[in-house]
Amino acid sequence: PTASTRRPIRELPDELISQIAAGEVVERPASVVRELVDNALDAGAREITVRLSAGGVRLISVEDDGGGIPRDELTVALRRHATSKIASLNELETVGTMGFRGEALAAINAIADLSLLSRAAGAEHAWALDGRTGELRPVARAVGTTLEVRELFYATPARRKFLKTDATELAHCVEAVRRHALARPDVGFSIWHEGKLVEQWRAASGAELQLQRLGDVLGDEFVAQSVAVDRPGGAVRVVGRAGIPDAARSRADQQFFYVNGRFVRDKVLAHAVRSAYEDVLHGQRQPVYVLYLEIDPARVDVNVHPTKIEVRFRDGREVHQAVRHAIEDALAAPRAGDAVNVPA
Ligand code: ADP
Numbered sequence: 387p388t389a390s391t392r393r394p395i396r397e398l399p400d401e402l403i404s405q406i407a408a409g410e411v412v413e414r415p416a417s418v419v420r421e422l423v424d425n426a427l428d429a430g431a432r433e434i435t436v437r438l439s440a441g442g443v444r445l446i447s448v449e450d451d452g453g454g455i456p457r458d459e460l461t462v463a464l465r466r467h468a469t470s471k472i473a474s475l476n477e478l479e480t481v482g483t484m485g486f487r488g489e490a491l492a493a494i495n496a497i498a499d500l501s502l503l504s505r506a507a508g509a510e511h512a513w514a515l516d517g518r519t520g521e522l523r524p525v526a527r528a529v530g531t532t533l534e535v536r537e538l539f540y541a542t543p544a545r546r547k548f549l550k551t552d553a554t555e556l557a558h559c560v561e562a563v564r565r566h567a568l569a570r571p572d573v574g575f576s577i578w579h580e581g582k583l584v585e586q587w588r589a590a591s592g593a594e595l596q597l598q599r600l601g602d603v604l605g606d607e608f609v610a611q612s613v614a615v616d617r618p619g620g621a622v623r624v625v626g627r628a629g630i631p632d633a634a635r636s637r638a639d640q641q642f643f644y645v646n647g648r649f650v651r652d653k654v655l656a657h658a659v660r661s662a663y664e665d666v667l668h669g670q671r672q673p674v675y676v677l678y679l680e681i682d683p684a685r686v687d688v689n690v691h692p693t694k695i696e697v698r699f700r701d702g703r704e705v706h707q708a709v710r711h712a713i714e715d716a717l718a719a720p721r722a723g724d725a726v727n728v729p730a
Pocket residue numbers: 421425426429450452453454455463464468469470471484485486487488489490491492530531532
């Protein structure tokens with residue numbers, strides 16, 4: 387309607403509010419995968435299985451062996467702004483879980499057919515909740531949770547039209563799990579598509595678990611052609627691996643940055659990396675790296691965007707310097723054995 391056909395102000399119906407909000411959280415199947423794997427990790431899962439059909443558009447199922455959800459909390463889990471992860475502003479400022487906004491399940495439920503199966507530790511059996519009807523029924527399942535999401539965007543055909551081919555959507559889903567896998571080498575991940583195993587990264591343990599996982603996910607070549615980054619001290623710690631200049635690629639497809647365990651895209655961080663490689667990389671060559679920044683949660687705001695892929699640092703300069711110097715030091719003085727330390 388135009389200004390001349392103005393209607394009185396009304397609050398939108400609840401369902402429409404949810405659908406509008408969902409647009410911010412769920413862009414494509416990979417967004418759902420990311421949110422569900424976040425939840426599984428927050429629940430303490432050691433093993434996470436992702437099953438997809440038609441690139442995730444027809445089905446996304448994420449199964450975990452985490453702590454589960456008690457029966458009487460299943461229904462509220464689907465409500466907007468319902469969370470078990472924070473209860474006060476104070477907790478928001480020091481939040482250590484991946485989630486805390488209580489939006490994902492509500493958003494997904496607004497734009498797809500969702501069913502939630504869960505058995506809490508100590509419960510006699512599992513319960514299945516149908517997101518559409520609200521019906522609860524007893525089912526058999528070990529302790530843990532399975533989220534099943536069918537027919538994504540069935541009610542919002544406009545969104546559905548923006549989706550790419552199944553192969554492309556699948557690739558985005560795999561990338562979403564890959565980002566988690568690089569942050570959590572202690573957790574096993576597998577991804578199935580149309581009943582076929584696409585990727586499997588087994589839980590690693592021991593001193594070299596991080597290196598082991600990097601090799602499994604990015605290939606032994608990544609490990610062989612990168613040097614250890616480890617800059618302790620100060621308010622900001624930077625660890626991980628930075629590729630040697632020779633390992634640079636034409637595409638920026640092996641660049642992973644984590645802040646307190648969360649994959650992020652950030653201008654300050656990207657610029658710091660670029661400056662560190664300035665003198666050794668030329669043209670459009672893209673460095674490869676997996677870097678983990680550890681910082682006092684009070685010095686970084688993760689509540690910038692519903693997807694939490696952006697962060698805001700209290701002191702951007704401090705972070706920029708820490709990252710830049712960490713990489714420069716690593717590239718300047720590779721320790722003996724670093725470049726040949728390929729996991730068996
Ligand atoms: P958030 O993760 O921000 O709390 P979500 O909408 O993603 O919000 O999830 C709502 C709540 O449902 C969570 O706070 C958690 O208590 C519960 N939940 C969701 N997924 C799982 C899971 N896989 N295992 C255990 N609990 C879960």
